[in-house]
Amino acid sequence: MTDVLSEVVRMLTDVVGEDFLLDVEVGPDTSFGDDLALESIEFVALVDRLRAHYGDRVDFPAFIAGLDLDQLINLTVGDVVDHITAAERAHA
Structure with a gap:
């Protein structure tokens, strides 16, 4: 899980820029909305990466489509990491 978390954080840094994340320690509980204030275009760029x-x-469109509005608004880095980890386990 820590490898996946590191990879997600690296890609997030690539999308929003290192300067943006200087004041934020990104971890599993970091939300894309409240904590990172990620724009939808940035989230799409992250999903593309x-x-x-x-x-x-790792079917991200199905994952996102399966979330209700509250889950989408409160989506965390850990939620994405958990999805990736579970999908990789299922395909192992």
Whole structure:
């Protein structure tokens, strides 16, 4: 899980820029909305990077589509990491 977390944080840094994350310690409980104030275009860019890295075995469109509005608004880095980890375990 820590490898996946590190990879997600690295990709997030690539998307929003290192300067943006200087004041934020990103961890599993970090929310994309409240904590990071991620714009939708930035979230889409992050998902594109994750899809390019993890491929179709980690179905991000289905994951996002399966969330209700509250879950989407409160989505955390840990939620994404958990999804990736579970999908990789299922395809192992």
